[in-house]
Amino acid sequence: MLILPMKVKGIIVNLQISFKTVKKEENVLLQEHNPNFLGNFEINRIHYFGSDMSKEEQERMEKTLKLHPEILTDFVRRCLETKQDKVIVYSQNYKEKDFCTKYYAPHPPKRGNLALDKLYGKLLNDLRLNTEDKKYHSFLSFEKIGLKEEFMQEKEGIVREGVDVLEYLETLQFTTIDDWHDRTVQNQIQMRPKKFLAIYQEMARQNSKTYIKMNRLHQQIYATQPSWPKLTEQQKIYIKAIDTRKAA
Secondary structure: OEEEEEEEOOEEEEEEEEEOOOEEEEEEEOHHHOHHHOOOEEEOOEEOOOOOOOHHHHHHHHHHHHHOOHHHHHHHHHHOOOOOOOEEEEOOOOOOOOEEEEEEEOOOOOOOOHHHHHHHHHHHHHHHHOOOOOOOOEEOOHHHHOOHHHHOOOOOOHHHHHHHHHHHHOOEEEEEOOHHHHHHHHHHHHHOOOHHHHHHHHHHHHHHHHHHHHHHHHHHHHOOOOOOOOOOHHHHHHHHHHHHHHHO
């Protein structure tokens, strides 16, 4: 899953990010039993991974897509011709390689914005790379994809570009991860190199700072707060206990 870590009053809250509007068909038979359909995309019958592509070529392209998810967004945008065109994603989520889950994903953001293009590409990767036997966790840094820059006070066009970001984020689902799933996330962190823990903690701090700027702009424009994050009851209790200790 795509995870957004944020630091809230001394604790790190993990949010799962996903498309609000996505349909899926399970147990879909792959066309011609072609393994290149696993993790593939289809727009107007155009596939990202060609049927004649070698395994080595696909592996090289996969590495590039993880580092530069905006490439996927650019591919989708170039292939779309009408508003009715479908963005189809074939997931890699079955041990029996003849079958997959077929997702119908929403279109990318209306206006080209590198930060949002990276986010959209990451969401597409999240759909296709999560498997039944291997969960793919990707951590989102607002700073790394460039969203932090959209809310810099000295940046020209902060309101116009910031509104684009706020509007798109409202089309996404931000779900606070419950305790059980959070333990699986923590296990994933422990399995990574030791230096990743410090990176993860700093990511949570920076994401929170960017969120505060988003929150201010959201209130300035809409006179309301963003609809996310919503904390679990356990997290609310924990934060309340922290506030009580600080007040004592």
